[in-house]
Amino acid sequence: xxxxxxxxxxxxxVLAAWMLSGCGSSDPKAxxxxxxxxxxxxxxxxxxxxxxVAVPSRLAGIEIGTxxxxxxxxxxxxxxLSTPAHVDPSVPVLVAGExxxxxxxSFESNPLIELDGGFTCDGEQWPKAxxxxxxxxxxGG
Numbered sequence: 266x267x268x269x270x271x272x273x274x275x276x277x278x279v280l281a282a283w284m285l286s287g288c289g290s291s292d293p294k295a296x297x298x299x300x301x302x303x304x305x306x307x308x309x310x311x312x313x314x315x316x317x318v319a320v321p322s323r324l325a326g327i328e329i330g331t332x333x334x335x336x337x338x339x340x341x342x343x344x345x346l347s348t349p350a351h352v353d354p355s356v357p358v359l360v361a362g363e364x365x366x367x368x369x370x371s372f373e374s375n376p377l378i379e380l381d382g383g384f385t386c387d388g389e390q391w392p393k394a395x396x397x398x399x400x401x402x403x404x405g406g
Contacts, residue, residue, distance in 0.1 A: 303351040304334040306359065307386045311347035311378075311398045319373040321404060324366045327357045330387025334359075336366075343391035345384050348400040362400045372401040 324344075328335040334352030336344045336359045350361040359366040366372055377395035384394035 302355070303353050303360070304329065304332070306334055306336055306350050306352055307343060307345040307384055307394075308350075309345050309347060309380075309384070309396055311396065313398070315375045315398045318376055320376050321371055321373055322377070322401075323371045324359060324368055326368055327352055327359060328387070329354045329357060330389075333387040335386035335389070335391070337391075338395070341391075341393065343384055343386055343394040345380060345394055345396045346400075347396060347398050350400070364401065364403055366401065366403070371404045373404050374401045375399050 322338045324336060325339050325341075326337050328337070329352070334354060334357065336352065338344060344359075346361065348361060350359060352359055353365075356367070364372075374397045378398060380394040380396055383390055383392040385391070
């Protein structure tokens, strides 16, 4: 008769202990690496087929703005990512997933998708921009 009452108490105790241990934390820092002190990069979601061909590119520069960082490849073509990424402005490096790309580093991606009309980064209109449909990976990595 009192078993359900004791069972509820036990479940409540286990849940409380789990929350206090940090396992149930809703703090975003507990979910993964912190991005505090970093700048967002241009983002545009992608919903389509991704061609399974590796295209090499080189990160030629990163312009550090006030609200965004603008990574670019050869010929001052803005990179717009479709996966979570940010720039650590103190170095500066582009961080995409578990990979870090410094200026001059080469990477592979699916074919670059040219964005007609360019794209805006940190309030500046870039006339030439390409989208990466998937996260870039280091060449040989």
